[in-house]
Structure formats: C-alpha cells, structure tokens
Amino acid sequence: MIPERAKDRRRFPRVKSAVALELRYRGAVAPLRAMTSEVSLSGCYIETMFTLDVGTALEIVMWLEGEKIFGKGVIATKYPQVGNGIDIKEMKAEDRAKLEAFLKAQEVQIPKF
Numbered sequence: 001m002i003p004e005r006a007k008d009r010r011r012f013p014r015v016k017s018a019v020a021l022e023l024r025y026r027g028a029v030a031p032l033r034a035m036t037s038e039v040s041l042s043g044c045y046i047e048t049m050f051t052l053d054v055g056t057a058l059e060i061v062m063w064l065e066g067e068k069i070f071g072k073g074v075i076a077t078k079y080p081q082v083g084n085g086i087d088i089k090e091m092k093a094e095d096r097a098k099l100e101a102f103l104k105a106q107e108v109q110i111p112k113f
Contacts, residue, residue, distance in 0.1 A: 014038040014045070015106045021046065022061040041100060043076065047083040054078050058086065064102045069095035
C-alpha cells in the first residue's frame, strides 16, 4: 500500500505492529484515535478513512503494552480514505528508549521465511 520510493526514504526500518494512538491537532474538537499498521523510531503509518493533510502538526500519544509515551510529529503522507504516514519529530529520550525496546521485541516475534 506504501509506494516503494517512500520505503527508500525511511531513516529506520518499520515493524508491522498494531499500536493504539491518540492524535491531537489544531482545530480538532476531540483527539483522533487510530491503530498503526507499521511503526519505526522515526514514524508510523495509520489506516484511516479520515485522513489528515500533509504538514498537519500533531501531538502523539502511543500505548505500548499499557504504558503511554508522548511525542510530536507531522503528517508526512496522505492517501485519501486509506491512511496517513506520520513523521515523529520530537520525543523525550526515555520515551524513545521505550519505543526502541518495543520495536526490538516485535522484530524477534516476526517469523522469517
């Protein structure tokens, strides 16, 4: 679903994983709740019918195994009525370490054929 050229631009490999997110952005009455289909240290992809415009600034809350981590990001890609790519721009070091540990654990669980 994500074009090959987009994969080449990634700073970190993505892991297929469903992570609950809460996205807050200017003008929203309520946060947008979504699930990721892929996650990396630098971003994620969400599948949603209600896509946001590229460049939209976000406050991000991720739930990793029942624990919240926080970050700031921006919408990097938009596929109308399909999903958005999110670029994580800021995250505290301790939250980034939790995300990195989560991703490493997910990689171990993925069977390699």
